[in-house]
Amino acid sequence: MRKHLKRILIFIMVLAMVVPAVTAITNRAQASQQGSTKVANEDVVISSLSTKAPKYIFLFIGDGMSYPQIQAASYYLGTMKSNGGVETQDLEFMNFPVAGTAKTFDSTSFCPDSASTATSIATGYKTYSGTINMDTTLTIPYETISEKLKQQKGYKIGVISSVNLNHATPAAFYAHQASRNNYYEIGIEMVESGFDYFAGGALLKPTGNSGNEKDLYKVAEASGYKVIKTQEEAEKLTAKDGKAIVIAETLADSSAMSYDLDAAEGEWRLADYVEKGIEVLDNNTGFFMMVESGKIDWACHANDAAATIQDTIAFGKAVDTAIDFYKKHPNDTLILVTGDHETGGLTIGFAGTKYDTFMTNLANQKISYAKFDSDYITRYKKYDTKFETVLSDIKANFGLMPSYDKDASKNPTLVLTDYEYHKLLDAYNMTMNGIKQLTQEEKLLYGSYEPLTVTITHILNNKSGIDFTSYSHTGVPVPVFAIGNGQDMFEGYYDNTDIFKRLAQLTAVK
Template sequence: MKKRRNFILSMVSIAVLCVNLLAGCGNTGNKPSASGNNPKAEAEVSQTTAKKEEVKAPPKYVFLFIGDGMSFPQIQSASYYLGALENDGKVEDKKLSFMDFPVIGNAKTFDKTSFITDSASAVTAIATGNKTSSGTINMDESFTKKYESIAEKLKKQLGYKIGILTSVNINHATPAGFYAHQDSRDNYYEIGEELAKSGFDYFAGGGFKEPAGDKEDQKSLYDLAQENGYKVIKTQEEAKKLKAEDGKTLIVAETLADSDSMNYQIDAKEDEWKLADYVQKGIEVLDNDKGFFMMAEGGKIDWACHSNDAVASIHDTIALSNAVKKALEFYEKHPDETLILVTADHETGGLSLGDAGTNYDTYLKNLQKQRISFAKFDKEYVSKYKENKTDFSTVLKDIKDNFGLMSSDDADAAKEPSIVFTEYELNLLKEAYERTLSVGTAKQEDMSQEEYELYGTCEPLTVTVTHLLDNKSGLSFNSYSHTGLPVPVYAIGSGAQQFGGYYDNTDIFKKLVELSEVK
């Protein structure tokens, strides 16, 4: 084998020599090379150069964006929606900020107990490279072994500054996966205690879930954070003034919505800070000579899809794309030192681009008629319907104003193209409203199969409205839960080439460890 390799190398050297001699005969004015036209020396120089190109410094600045519940359907529906809006409903797409990243991979998402993961076990895989049981954060399925996250490793071993951001609760499963170790994702108070002791530099987004514990008699998690050296900021004006020298910080969104999370993008006011603003501020306070790691989660994509609200999902996917733009602006200044990853923990809702009622057609421009999220409609309208037993004709008017859906009589009087209920759809809506008034939301075990398939655990009226708008636009959901779809991994920057291909979600951690050279 050795003789054969030497023979092949000799033949290659002869070929190179012949090429150089011929080139020299045809161009006698060329300057001699640094190796004096020695083919062997040139080959050695070429090999050395190639090795130097392969060996790159670890990425100094790492951004990991996680769209909770976001797989290809959520991304593509947002892209097509934007394209339809900008082109008057025509078949055009508009790419999100990360869709043109040079490297795209696919990650499997199953965990130790199911082909369909939950967020806790999924983030454990991404953050620590270990599979575990559903509902568990950074521990094995026996709850006896704790796993160290990539964020913890980078902090302890390399002195990187660490930022954890989310549009949902800061002690929710996905953000917790980078600093907490719990046998249950529902241990919100204990997770909050670990946050306070983490030593991480920057937390931002939604507030704590159960800040006083499930018994509501423990010391506030906000007080614990302050006792552990965190500056707790609860207004945008304070957040704007924040500087790196202010030290460890927890920013809670000034305007909180359902379950003390940030507003859905569709409900947020124009001057209200979005995920992109918290990313921008994070870059300002984390930037340093040693490096930083930032995880930013678009958590409400998942919440919207659990409730089958495609429009809210689309707007929050766009919000995540806008946040990625801030990282891209930083990358353009530090292209050789920055790595940006955009991925997800799982897909939620079984979203499909296509519906039985529209066959091969879509009418995505219809979706712009929806003005508020399902959650805001529940809070501001449905709660009052229940209290006042509002007549159905008034409910229909509110549905027309907030979702653009109307009866044929209203459509006849309208001056613009309308989305009209069929008689079948109107009957579905009436039945849903009657159930909202008589039962409201219910647990799956308290419902018949038909009731669950129609309403899930959502408010019957609201989910029926979003189903009808989705379906009439050419979108549909087949679940109120997570699905087993693989998720994309988009990558750009230092080490991005490592993230192409089809692999397990645990490999995201393993690739980050290899690139950063931590133990």
């Protein structure tokens, strides 16, 4: 009996060795055949045959970004270019030679959060929503791919985020905490990581919950970090300056970087921080750079389609910076582009517009929901602004207008129907009266957002043929695009923990 069992075991082991090898060969052949895209065709064959580990690894994570966010950006760009036509203009990473799909559920939920999903990507383990790189007993810490690459291979490490540097996604590459809300402790771990380049939004709770702890930026300086808070200094930063923490000079909602829609002329975008990162991290041993676009998620929570699309486009431009680097080092570079989970249940198509979309309508939105809240709603409440005045601000910032507006006949798809007008008026009254206990209907209408602002974006989304189902995260899978050395490892429909496992296998870290 024992002997029999042993034989079966050996058979399974052999099968386990042979099947992946065959799959890899098939994938490689497929990848070589389909190397017809712009970025891909020159290098795909060479990189597939390469056997040594990639020296330069970029991991781009669009927070809250899945297929709908990416495709909406492509449709938006195409329809804008063709003046309303049915055309697409893909973000460059959509043409990578390899695309896989990753499942995102965590130990709590099919609709996971950023802490657990980033833990899966960074360490290969599932954990609870809200937990960063700790097991489900909250006692055992997991080592991250970035820590392994630094310790075992001497790679330089960069962590970039458009939101706070101690927010869940960036934290999952250097911190180990039972709760993502332990911002101060996460900040301490950030300094202790010794990673080489941090850039993006400001640290949350830099002096702790009490406000009495030693300032995290001072702790960082004492540990040898150069801390930079102006763009002028950031521009001058070189590799000779050593370890650096670069905080965006202009900080927007929750001390994050501006939405791309709101960024001023000349203000550094995500792509600029990536370009500087490449400059300071580039070295002969290698580097690993994680880049998060965190506000794709925030805009989707708020059901702001225009801000989501613009931040997704900006994320694409940040990837383009890495593609330029890849073209110079095709055999040594791997670029992965993925999301951590989908947010908002965004979809292309709306019950009220059937098979039609009017995505050019979204170009009328000039500012994000967050900036409308801070620049307009605050003022409305203070000065008890009349609805008529509010309507003219809505026209200026979102393009929507009542049927009696002088420009109504020229912009039929932006004219408020009676139904929409009254929805807006109800929301205006809700905002002006202050939010009290919400009824079930009000919760569905407004989530936890300013009733007026979220109603404006809902109406504009729907008039564009776009809709959201949730103010939270959803359970749909995310794409994983890959180009460069090791790209074929990322084919298939797999779990998000496999992103870590494949990266670890590829780089031969323990």
